[in-house]
Amino acid sequence: MxxxxxxxxxxxxxxxxxxxxxxxxxxxxxxxxxxxxxxxxxxxxxxxxxxxxxxxxxxxxxxxxxxxxxxxxxxxxxxxxxxxxxxxxxxxxxxxxxxxxxxxxxxxxxxxxxxxxxxxxxxxxxxxxxxxxxxxxxxxxxRDKLVVLQNELNVASMMQQSILPNKFARNDNYKLFGTMQPARNVGGDFFDVIGLSDNRVGLAIADVSGKGVPAALFMMSSRTLLKGAAMRADGPGEALTEVNDVLNEDNDACMFVTMIYAVYDPTTGVLTYADGGHDPPLVIHADGTSTQLPVTDGLALGVLPGFDFLQQSYELAPGETVVLYTDGVTEAINAEEEQLGLARLREAFEADPPGDAEDAGHRVIDLVNDFAGDVPQFDDTTCLVLRREN
Amino acid sequence: MNISTDRQGGALIAMAEGRVDGANALEFHEALEAAISPDDTGMVLDFEGISYISSAGLRVVLLVAKTLQKQNAKMAVCSLSDSIREIFEISGFDKIIPVHGSRADALAGVGG
Structure with missing residues (x-):
């Protein structure tokens, strides 16, 4: 029966x-x-x-x-x-x-x-x-299924928040600040600050493909791999090359992560960076004008094994600020379905140069929120700011 | 998400409309995989009608390229809007999947 x-x-x-x-x-x-x-x-x-x-x-x-x-x-x-x-x-x-x-x-x-x-x-x-x-x-x-899904998303969201640095070491030579505003459906942005030998500091910003639990898991492994590679590698290019090779093992799901990884040396003011298929960093000069850092033939990580990531350097002048950001900033959408775009980001600093790293970070987020208004955003909004002090 | 398809020579041509993002990436993937025949020797994904593609959508393009690679078929994209072309260039995807201005060039590229 x-x-x-x-x-x-x-x-x-x-x-x-x-x-x-x-x-x-x-x-x-x-x-x-x-x-x-x-x-x-x-x-x-x-x-x-x-x-x-x-x-x-x-x-x-x-x-x-x-x-x-x-x-x-x-x-x-x-x-x-x-x-x-x-x-x-x-x-x-x-x-x-x-x-x-x-x-x-x-x-x-x-x-x-x-x-x-x-x-x-x-x-x-x-x-x-x-x-x-x-x-x-x-x-x-x-309704029950929705509750399960919501619980999973909450787990993903907690994972994402828990790995972000929320205290930034204070230093006479430079200041750091990073912040992430999550999208409603949990994206895969993260940033990291990694202490290295000789007072150097590693700075990473990244955006994992997709959303939810798979993105959060991929984010966790990317971040862990980078931390390890950053300690061993000679420079950012070598670090990304190593992370990319490991991410490509068993990646049938074709997940990928775009990333900028940079190493800042406070004794020289030189920032050495490598591009993992990510939006180029923006340097804001002391007068508020800005320049995109030239990037080196980058590629998202997890896509092609054996790819050789190159690196470039930029010497920050005292009072200059580097903003690393994810496309959630420049692709923020307003009620007219316009994108915020790089030009608006640059204009915001041109009119009023940032006072310090934290000010610059908050202003990026405020710019996005003012622009988006009530329109729900599809992507996390994340930035990591480095400023060389005078 | 609806896709429309056409064939020329041994190549499949697929077109879609609107945004490709996390909300419809799965549907987009299933539609493309269903359209591919084992006899296809190449595929052109025509972006003429696509206004936006998120990272979840780019992942689908990679997955489809992988499927084609297994049957020794080439893939190319064409008719990208300026902002989508920029996404391909920044992410470096243009190193893996050839980007063409016109459908004819893309077809020639995949041997269709």
């Missing part, structure tokens, strides 16, 4: 103290019972009905008389939600008994039929009720 039970089969609990109803129901509904559409179970008062509902979770609906000993149908209606909240009940009332019909409907009955029972009408009413129950259960299951 359990093996081939048809999903269309519905179990209906009939509650009536009159002994005639049971044989009559079985007789008139025999066709649907035989085809397995309905299965009937019987109770003779409200108390028995509640016991049956409590014991048997497979009951889909209740068909109940009103006047019964021990517990009447109207009281039963009030009690059903306690034992079986997803059950719907149909009431059988005396013809013209509007008072009790009103009470029953107010107590949550789904529908009613009147005596003497017209079995064609009853069949129609049962089917309508069952249809409603099916839709209700589908809606509940969809």
């Amino acid at each position: 359990t093996m081939t039970e048809s999903p269309q089969k519905h179990k209906i609990l009939v509650v009536d103290d009159e002994p005639d109803l049971e044989p009559l129901m079985l007789q008139r509904m025999r066709r649907y019972i035989r085809t397995g559409t309905y299965e009937f179970v019987f109770a003779h008062d409200g108390v028995e009905a509640l016991e049956a509902l409590d014991a048997d979770e497979s009951i889909d609906m209740v068909l109940s008389d009103i006047n019964m000993p021990k517990m009447d149908g109207l009281t039963l209606l009030e009690r059903i939600p306690d034992v079986a909240p997803d059950i719907r009940a149909v009431i059988i009332s005396a013809y013209g008994d509007m008072k009790n019909i009103r009470i029953a409907m107010n107590r949550g009955a789904f529908d009613f039929v009147t005596k003497p029972v017209d079995f064609d009408d009853l069949k129609f009413t049962i089917d309508r009720t069952l249809q409603h129950i099916r839709e209700w259960k589908e809606a509940l299951s969809a």
Whole structure:
């Protein structure tokens, strides 16, 4: 029985103290019972009905008389939600008994039929009720799936937030600041600050393809690989070459990450950087004008094994600021579906040069938020700022 | 997401409309994979109607290129908007998947 039970089969609990109803129901509904559409179970008062509902979770609906000993149908209606909240009940009332019909409907009955029972009408009413129950259960299951998905996204979001540095070492020669504003559906941006030998510092900003849990996992491994490679490698180009080769092993999913990895040497003010297919960093000069750092023939990481990443250098003048950012900044969308674009980012600093690294970072985020207004953004907005102090 | 297809020589030509992002990347991927026949010797993805592609969409392009590579078929893209061309250049994807101005050039590139 359990093996081939048809999903269309519905179990209906009939509650009536009159002994005639049971044989009559079985007789008139025999066709649907035989085809397995309905299965009937019987109770003779409200108390028995509640016991049956409590014991048997497979009951889909209740068909109940009103006047019964021990517990009447109207009281039963009030009690059903306690034992079986997803059950719907149909009431059988005396013809013209509007008072009790009103009470029953107010107590949550789904529908009613009147005596003497017209079995064609009853069949129609049962089917309508069952249809409603099916839709209700589908809606509940969809909601449950959404909750699971939301929980997964929360995990991804927590992973993303937990790996970001939130304290930036203070140094007389330079200042750092980084911030990430997550998109609603959890993207895959991250940044990192890695302490290296001889007071040098490694700076990374990255954007993983896709969103959600897969992006968060890929982000975690990219970040861990980079940390290791950064310590060993001679320079940023070699570090990216190593990370890329490892990411390409077993990457059938074709996930990839774009990244800028740079090493700053505070004793010389030289920033050496390599491009992993990422937006070029922006240097803001002391007067507010800006220049994109030239990038070296970059490629997203995880795409092509054996690729040789090159590196270039730029010497920061005192008072110059380097902004590393992700495309969530320049591709932010406003209500007119325009993109923010690099030109607006540069203009913002031209009018008013940043006071320090933190100011520059906040201004990037503020610029995006002011531009986007209420429009939900599809991508994380992330920047990491380095400023050489005077 | 609807894609339309055409064939010329041994090459499949696929076109799509609108944005390709995280919301429809899976659908885009399934539609493209379904369109590829084992006999195709090349494929051109025509970006004429595509206004935006996110990293999730770029990943689909890579996955499709991988499928084609398994059957020794070449892939190329054509008719990219300026901003999409820039995305291909910045990410370096143009090193892996040839970018052409016109469909005719792209077809010639994949031997269609």
